[in-house]
Amino acid sequence: MPSSLMLSFLFFLLSLSACSLKTQTTEPEKISHINKENYMIPGINHGLIQSPINILSNEKHETKNHQITLHFQDEIKAVENLGHTVQLDFSKGSSISSDGINYEFKQMHFHTPSEHLIDGMTFPMEMHIVNYAPPATKNGIPHYLVIAVLFKMGNENEFISEFLTLIPKQSNNTVKLEKGRVKLHDLFHDDLSNEMKNYYHYRGSLTTPPYTETVNWFVLKHIIEASPEQIRAINDIEGDNARHIQTIYGRHID
Numbered sequence: 001m002p003s004s005l006m007l008s009f010l011f012f013l014l015s016l017s018a019c020s021l022k023t024q025t026t027e028p029e030k031i032s033h034i035n036k037e038n039y040m041i042p043g044i045n046h047g048l049i050q051s052p053i054n055i056l057s058n059e060k061h062e063t064k065n066h067q068i069t070l071h072f073q074d075e076i077k078a079v080e081n082l083g084h085t086v087q088l089d090f091s092k093g094s095s096i097s098s099d100g101i102n103y104e105f106k107q108m109h110f111h112t113p114s115e116h117l118i119d120g121m122t123f124p125m126e127m128h129i130v131n132y133a134p135p136a137t138k139n140g141i142p143h144y145l146v147i148a149v150l151f152k153m154g155n156e157n158e159f160i161s162e163f164l165t166l167i168p169k170q171s172n173n174t175v176k177l178e179k180g181r182v183k184l185h186d187l188f189h190d191d192l193s194n195e196m197k198n199y200y201h202y203r204g205s206l207t208t209p210p211y212t213e214t215v216n217w218f219v220l221k222h223i224i225e226a227s228p229e230q231i232r233a234i235n236d237i238e239g240d241n242a243r244h245i246q247t248i249y250g251r252h253i254d
């Protein structure tokens with residue numbers, strides 16, 4: 001083989017190995033670009049950053065600071081039986097900002113069993129605190145920041161007992177709550193901003209239609225206790241409403 005041909009063959013080999021290296025180190029930023037119409041899975045109306053996921057606790061390598069700022073008034077105005085979930089609605093005026101986006105506290109609801117798994121383990125219940133940022137432009141998509149709280153069986157939970165008997169028996173009904181009757185503070189017995197210091201964060205989607213892929217998930221590491229009777233009572237109302245886990249496709253947990 002002439003030396004010039006040999007050299008170009010070597011360059012060819014080098015470029016091949018550079019390509020394979022590139023695909024191995026896919027960054028989450030690049031994954032977000034996959035979320036385009038032409039990359040959607042045929043017949044399924046979503047892309048590749050879906051939720052929930054199985055979180056491998058030893059894969060949390062970096063502790064990226066998400067600069068969370070809370071203005072939290074802890075005012076819950078209503079409890080709803082939506083048939084597929086039990087939901088508590090926040091009064092206006094509480095907000096959380098993270099990475100330059102300001103989200104308004106909207107509602108929190110329950111899944112039985114949990115949607116997220118930690119190291120392959122399902123929990124009997126998961127609560128989602130849903131915070132919403134409206135679209136920046138007319139045709140834009142909203143952004144969400146969802147705080148996920150996992151429950152294990154244990155002692156009766158004070159926060160749940162504050163509203164459990166008030167949940168409407170019939171689905172698609174709402175019961176208004178007096179101010180101060182139900183407080184998120186009674187769930188954590190700590191400031192929410194302190195609870196927000198230990199989490200698994202990743203970028204994913206809503207777990208119900210339309211599966212919008214603009215969700216910053218913060219799954220809290222603190223596992224909360226609730227009694228088996230309380231968890232069963234919520235499951236009796238909403239049924240098994242956990243979406244099954246989705247493929248990670250190279251996303252990072254930080």
Ligand SMILES: [Zn+2]
Binds near residue numbers: 110111128207
């Ligand atoms: Zn949910």
